[in-house]
Amino acid sequence: MCYLAGEFRVGGSDVFLGNLVVDQIAEPIKVWISLPQFEYWKHTHLTIDLVPGRGAGFSLEAPEGFRFLIRSRLFTDEEWALLENSPVLTGAYEG
């Protein structure tokens, strides 16, 4: 789901995954996942892809005739070695 910045309230039960930098968009787009879901997903690399479709829920892309689609692959051993001990940032730390 993609919402206007500030539309969706994140909190201590959400994990900040990173910033997406997108051409022609001035500010980076923050990507979040819920903490329990993060536990099941954290070993996978995520690609946010775009496919033709009707969107979902209140996500912003729907009226444009597209839908964001998450594609996943396993992290390589090298990637995981870097990530395994990285701190997990939650919405509780969001300023």
Add this chain to the structure above:
Amino acid sequence: MGKIFVAPGQPGAIAVYKSRYDHWINGEFVAPSSGQYFENVSPVNGKVFCEVARGNAADVELALDAAHAAARAWGKTSVTDRSNILLKIADRMEANLESLALAETWENGKPIRETMAADLPLAIDHFRYFAGALRAQEGTLGEINDDTVAYHYHEPLGVVAQIIPWNFPILMAVWKLAPALAAGNCIILKPAEQTPVSIHFWMDLIKDLLPPGVLNIINGFGVEVGKPLASSRRIAKVAFTGETTTGRLIMQYAAENIIPVTLELGGKSANIFFRDVAEADDDFYDKALEGFTMFNLNQGEVCTCPSRALIDAPIYDKFLADATARTKAVIQGNPLDTDTMIGAQASNDQLQKILSYIDIGKAEGARLVMGGERVDLGGDLSGGFYMAPTIFEGNNSMRIFQEEIFGPVVSVAKFDGFDDAMKIANDTLYGLGAGVWTRDINTAYRAGREIQAGRVWTNCYHDYAAHAAFGGYKSSGIGRETHKMMLDHYQQTKNLLVSYSPKKLGFF
């Protein structure tokens, strides 16, 4: 031999869609204020079959005006009259069951065998159930003491918002409409943008039965219609069925306005087969195999899809082999053919999402037992969104065991005894449904009570009878539908606390 229904849009079809649908506000079609429309595609062949109003916040306000204008009179309509209206709606639907079923199949892609045997009969029964529940509902009185009595009345909430998913466009609407109308509320209903018009087809059939403004339908996209509706200060409640993140956002909006919500969200239901299931090759074993195969019902686009099959170790190989054979017998084909058991996914993006899960399942090392690919049915159906029934073997920590795929995909794991089964079954974010299969009533009872899910089908699956409460534990939602308790979710409680004593208290 099965019968193949003539597709809507072809000569002789028993259901005819209009080429364009506006909003339904105050008992009539109203064009969208933006003047814009969006295309509606049939998943059966991937082709556009009509266009639909693209609503916005201004359209939502118009519908709210109409609903508020109608609310007082509708709320004061006697329960007998309201109940009778629901019964008439049910009768009208029954008289038009086949055309409604065809309309639903054409828009959603599910086989007509299911719309005729499940979606529509269940929807009809739902109106009758709430018509009866309403007539039998009573307020209460409590005698506080000899002079003081507390009376409790049910009052409608007023104007409510209902946001409907695309997997059962008519039935899911009716799950919400029947109790809300019975309780005396006026409604703004937003159908899913993937399946926006079968509810208009229904409305057109029953429009003379409801006063103008009581039920209003606004079409459009979530961000353009759902958001202004769910965040409106002019609604007294919002009911939503759909995906969990959206449910959380709707709760946020509701928190801002301090209104109640009912939510029916995602699921990852465990379907558990204990070892005694395979003790005999009899009717019960046959039924259990059918229970496994239920992950194909509605192309797996059910929040309670039995998408995790857990099989007891001693019978694992035999049961999985028999269940795979059973799944291979599922007939995939033209949804308009009464022999077809599995039809098309509701949209292209849903098909793409399912395929992305096939990729991650393989990447995580799950073994693909069968399926796993898109199906091309050839001819005019080539453009449709067909997915092969798919069985994976793996373990419960894999993402295909933890996420709602919403497709005909079952992830199978082995368990070792009762405690292991319960541990795996409850290791999930969700808690909507579950299935338990055993010949031992003690095992059945204990498993049913131990599983953290709102509905545990025991030696059955995918039964959605009215009068059995349906709703989620954990991240699967709040509230219980398909039961008279849903009337409460659409009612205020008014307490009159009455003193029958002429004597003052003596405080002042």
